[in-house]
Amino acid sequence: MTVTLPNVLTILRLVAAPAIAVMFLYFNRPWADWFALVLFVSAAITDWIDGYLARSWKQETKLGAMLDPIADKAMVVIALMVIVGYSSMSPWLVLPATFILFREVFVSGLREYLGDVAGTLKVTKLAKWKTTAQMVAIACLFAQGVFEHYFGMSVFGMDNAMVLDILQGREEDVLGLWWKMEGMIWAGRLGLWLLWLAAALTVLTGIDYFAKALPHLKERD
Incomplete structure (x- = not known):
C-alpha cells in the first residue's frame, strides 16, 4: 500500500463521512449543523485537492483510485441521510x-x-x-x-x-x-x-x- 499525501487526504475524507452523522448525535443544533457544514465543505475541497495533487505529482495509485469514489459516495449518502432524517420529509x-x-x-x-x-x-x-x-x-x-x-x-x-x-x-x-x-x-x-x-x-x-x-x-x- 502506497502512502502519499493525496491518499491521506482521501482517507481523511472517508473518515469524515460518518463523522457528519456523529455531529448530530453528540451536539445540539445549530452547532451540529455548523460542524457538519464545515466537515462537508472541507471534505469537498480535499476531494479536488487530492485529485489535483495526485495528477500533478504523478502519485496516482490503485489505493487512491479505489478509495476516492468510495469516499465521495459515503459523503453524499450519509449527508443526504442526515438531511432527510432531520427534514419534514418533504417529497421535494x-x-x-x-x-x-x-x-x-x-x-x-x-x-x-x-x-x-x-x-x-x-x-x-x-x-x-x-x-x-x-x-x-x-x-x-x-x-x-x-x-x-x-x-x-x-x-x-x-x-x-x-x-x-x-x-x-x-x-x-x-x-x-x-x-x-x-x-x-x-x-x-x-x-x-x-x-x-x-x-x-x-x-x-x-x-x-x-x-x-x-x-x-x-x-x-
Missing part, C-alpha cells in the same frame, strides 16, 4: 435524494459485478458535474439548517404579530431576523434546486454507465 427533498441513493447503489453493484472491467469505464465530465452539484446542494442544505435554528433562537418568546412587525419593518430589527430568514429561505431554495439538478444528472450518468457496461454484461451471459 425525499424524491431527488432517493434518485441519487438508488443510482449510487445500482452503479456500485454494477462495478462490483464487472470487476476489473469497471476500471476501463472512464468517468465523464457529466459525472464530475453531477458530483459538484451534489456537493454544493448538500452544503446549501446544511447552511439552511444553520440559518433556520438561529432564526428560531432569535424569535423564541415572541408572538407571531411581533415577528411580522419586525420582518415588515414596523419594529426595529435588533436581532437580525430579516437576514436570518432570507438566508434560511435562499439557502433552502438553492440547495433544493441544485439537488434536483444533481438528481437529473445522476439519472443521466447512471443510464450512460449502464449503456457502456451493457456490452460487457452480454459477454458474461
Whole structure:
C-alpha cells in the first residue's frame, strides 16, 4: 500500500463521512449543523485537492483510485441521510435524494459485478458535474439548517404579530431576523434546486454507465 499525501487526504475524507452523522448525535443544533457544514465543505475541497495533487505529482495509485469514489459516495449518502432524517420529509427533498441513493447503489453493484472491467469505464465530465452539484446542494442544505435554528433562537418568546412587525419593518430589527430568514429561505431554495439538478444528472450518468457496461454484461451471459 502506497502512502502519499493525496491518499491521506482521501482517507481523511472517508473518515469524515460518518463523522457528519456523529455531529448530530453528540451536539445540539445549530452547532451540529455548523460542524457538519464545515466537515462537508472541507471534505469537498480535499476531494479536488487530492485529485489535483495526485495528477500533478504523478502519485496516482490503485489505493487512491479505489478509495476516492468510495469516499465521495459515503459523503453524499450519509449527508443526504442526515438531511432527510432531520427534514419534514418533504417529497421535494425525499424524491431527488432517493434518485441519487438508488443510482449510487445500482452503479456500485454494477462495478462490483464487472470487476476489473469497471476500471476501463472512464468517468465523464457529466459525472464530475453531477458530483459538484451534489456537493454544493448538500452544503446549501446544511447552511439552511444553520440559518433556520438561529432564526428560531432569535424569535423564541415572541408572538407571531411581533415577528411580522419586525420582518415588515414596523419594529426595529435588533436581532437580525430579516437576514436570518432570507438566508434560511435562499439557502433552502438553492440547495433544493441544485439537488434536483444533481438528481437529473445522476439519472443521466447512471443510464450512460449502464449503456457502456451493457456490452460487457452480454459477454458474461
